[in-house]
Amino acid sequence: MVEHSQITLYTNPNSAFCHRVEIALAEAQAEYSSFIVDLRNKPSWFAAKVNPLGKVPAITYGGPHTAPEDPAPESAKIAESLVILEFLADIFPEARLLPTDPVLRVQARSFITATDRLLFGAFIAFFFKYTEGADQILLNALEEVQRRLPPTGFVIGEWSNADISVAPLLVRFPILLKHDLGKYPVGEGPKVLEILQGPKFARLMKYIHELEQRPSVRSTWDEAETVELWKKNPYAQRN
Ligand SMILES: N[C@@H](CCC(=O)N[C@@H](CS)C(=O)NCC(=O)O)C(=O)O
Known part of the structure; x- marks a missing residue:
């Protein structure tokens, strides 16, 4: 060792x-x-x-x-x-947080560069600042992440930092939406979740499910704890 x-x-x-x-x-x-x-x-x-x-x-x-x-x-x-x-x-x-092959390494880094601000920006716009149109910003960002995924498996095939970069937000989305947590209007969370559960986002939701199953994600995240933290999160309270 x-x-x-x-x-x-x-x-x-x-x-x-x-x-x-x-x-x-x-x-x-x-x-x-x-x-x-x-x-x-x-x-x-x-x-x-x-x-x-x-x-x-x-x-x-x-x-x-x-x-x-x-x-x-x-x-x-x-x-x-x-x-x-x-x-x-x-x-x-x-x-093996990054592969040894330079082409795969650059693919992982390109994915991170393309999705980091996009996803966090959409997250903040929808959950913390909500103004009209924020649902579409969120859905567009998620569609772009989905577009960058291969047909199956992780971002570059094998697990890497690219998956780690998006996992924390992606595993939170369905839970927060299901519990209608965030600054958006009451009832909007389940509505957006229904869209995510439709055929258009099938690939993304499968990926999110695989992220949830990854032992390193499972051992570092707890759905019930997140819900409780969010109920008290001062930045996510409706006025
Ligand atoms: N770009 C930074 C963002 C870090 C960040 O904004 N952290 C927040 C918590 S989510 C923080 O420490 N906020 C305290 C502050 O800004 O005073 C990163 O990727 O680490």
Whole structure:
């Protein structure tokens, strides 16, 4: 077994960005410590010692094991979920978060570049900011993700960071819509879900089902917990 340097993950259960990193760490079967950052009451040491932007996810890597509140000065401090995914692919090559074939690697990265902002933008527009037309923005984004999927299997055939980049949001969509959670008008969630369950989105829904079954996703995500967190999420409450 390969010995790895210490990893500490700064995370938050509400964050789909953090969920990406948790899935990748689970894929790598990495040993790590984690610290939940209260985003509404961030400890001052977090920006000072870990991520000057004050955002999660962030990791420290290397240096001696210390308390999360007191990261070793010599540890590397790494932020941005997609950057962390690249880093984890580098330090855990045996986890095959990215394939060795350069063409497949570039396919994974192209998918991530094409879908990252599109999907998060549509998510925020629909669930957090709702204005008229946000349902169509969401459906268009999901259609574009579907268009980029191969007829079967994962994004590049084998599992990779490309799947990890979209899994946190894609597994949340059906659940949040089913429970009608978010800022959109009451009843809109189940209506959008019905469209997703129709023939037009059959490929996407099959893919989402396969993401839900992936052990690294199953072990890092809980449907009931997400529903409870969302019922209390201040950014998702209807006025
Ligand atoms: N582009 C960043 C986004 C990270 C992000 O926005 N994190 C949110 C939680 S979902 C956060 O830490 N918000 C706290 C803040 O902005 O003060 C990534 O991919 O990691």
